[in-house]
Amino acid sequence: MMTMAPQVHGQINPEDQSPKVVELWLKKLGHVKHKKLTKLHFYFHDTLSGNNPTAVEVAQANITSKSPTLFGIVNVMDDPLTVGPEPASKIVGFAQGFYASASQQDVGLLMTLNFVFTDGKYNGSTLSILGQNHVFHNYRELPILGGSGVFRLARGIATAKTYAFNATTGDAIVEYHVIVMHY
Template identity: 55%
Template sequence: MARLAMVVMLIFLVITMPLAQTQEDGSDQVSWANRNDNGKETVTNLQFYFHDTLSGKNPSAVRVAQANQTNTSPTGFGVLMMVDDPLTVAPDPNSKLVGRARGFYGSAGQTELALIMVMNFGFTGGIYNGSSFTIATLNPALNPVRELSIVGGTGIFRLARGYVIARTYSLDPTTGNAIVGYNATLVTFI
């Protein structure tokens, strides 16, 4: 169990760049979305946090499968976690909810921590309500900064391509609970 907690801790060495942006009026406010439409393609930048909770009464990430050797593997090779994580505008769990990350991640590396991640990031507010994008990517979890691939989307993000720059905001080594930030850049065509 201690190895699983360690693997989960290493899984979420992911965070975005700081979310605070200075507005045109000079005030500092958290802005989680920005769109630039040039008439041919639209570039959207989203900055948000997801809260991956493995402990407590209502965890948002649960182990659904593992290989026989997972418990003896230094990387947790073969473990598969299913997630339904809330997405917020700031690392505070009580900050504004903007959507949910749903999908799975699993340890795919035998000698180094390498996670396969397939997740859908669905949004619930404003012009993004009902839209989503999907990542399907290898996450080299020990790298301090990682680039994850965006492979598609729905709604306003239909035919999206792009990437996520990710880093960990916080990680509890005892529970494996993590708050993870993403800075996503999506390109869609008109």
């Protein structure tokens, strides 16, 4: 028989990490009023195939090819961030960093990256992400640990949801909702 852990004040249900639930949770925090709260929405295009990939493999362990989760593989990325899910949609920045398959039981990536904004009022600003991304879960929550420019001293949450995935090529389009507190 499964028992449920008691709900701790301020916690969200780990089964529901949708952008709206995360935003409601964040608004309940008292210190939000002393900082700016910015919401962003964009799409991340991770392309491993073709003549101009935006993510490339740079390392893998000896056991990676035998692992169902590709455990030990490391990719570096410079993925465009766009307004819409279409590849030709307006680019607002890039996701630059790396991700590694860090789970033997699930396709779970350790992601270390910056969202580097190149357009509009956030041009030249960045948000730094470090977190675990279980790519086959409906919603994934990645912590924002800092930023630069407009986003100095940033803290927040980036919620990811796969929009499209090609199992043959590994190419993916991921929808991001970002809620970030900054000064």
